[in-house]
Amino acid sequence: MPDMLVNLYASELSALAKKAGSVSVGVRAALPPEMYLVVEWVREHFSDNWASEVSVAFSRQPIACLIAVENGRLLGFACYDTTARGFFGPTGVSEEARGRGIGLALFSDCLQTMKTLGHAYAFIGDAGPVDFYRSAVGAIEIPASDKGLYQGMLRRPKNNPEHGEI
Numbered sequence: 001m002p003d004m005l006v007n008l009y010a011s012e013l014s015a016l017a018k019k020a021g022s023v024s025v026g027v028r029a030a031l032p033p034e035m036y037l038v039v040e041w042v043r044e045h046f047s048d049n050w051a052s053e054v055s056v057a058f059s060r061q062p063i064a065c066l067i068a069v070e071n072g073r074l075l076g077f078a079c080y081d082t083t084a085r086g087f088f089g090p091t092g093v094s095e096e097a098r099g100r101g102i103g104l105a106l107f108s109d110c111l112q113t114m115k116t117l118g119h120a121y122a123f124i125g126d127a128g129p130v131d132f133y134r135s136a137v138g139a140i141e142i143p144a145s146d147k148g149l150y151q152g153m154l155r156r157p158k159n160n161p162e163h164g165e166i
Helices: 011-020 032-045 048-059 102-116 130-137
Strands: 004-007 026-029 065-070 073-080 087-093 121-124
Touching: 004 130, 011 102, 011 130, 026 102, 032 048, 032 065, 032 073, 032 087, 048 065, 048 073, 048 087, 065 102, 073 102, 087 102, 102 121, 102 130
Parallel strands: 087 121
Antiparallel strands: 004 121, 026 065, 065 073, 073 087
16 A cells, blocks of 8 residues: 655645534544553554554654544544654544544544644555545655555564564
8 A cells, every 4th residue: 555645735624624523423632541441442443553553642742642432432543643753644443433434533633633733744654545535635645666664564473473573
């Protein structure tokens, strides 16, 4: 999957914010005492790698992790400035809550936060839903012949979860 670039001053960003404003779930910055709950939730619903990135988000000041909450339940998260400064992600919504615009609201609020903090552009590393990012905010693919930042990253081997591999 390619890396993508988002202009945080493009008109698409305010259109995205208007669309995301209709989502009825609360989106807010995570709080320090929620760290272990959020990290474990991400590990359970997504991956160890993403849980590691969420841990980094909690080490930032301000905390670089937004969460979507409804009736005291965590439904989704989005981070920025974790793997690298200026990067958006990881982000995810629980399976049962998908299709309600929660991911859109998290994405919009993260980009707005990044812009407020002084970023002019956001990078989406190893972007999964390329068409979504392209249509939502006019993100463009960054041409590269390799996996970029994630090339050579340690991953758990399928047959031995105890050791990482390159």
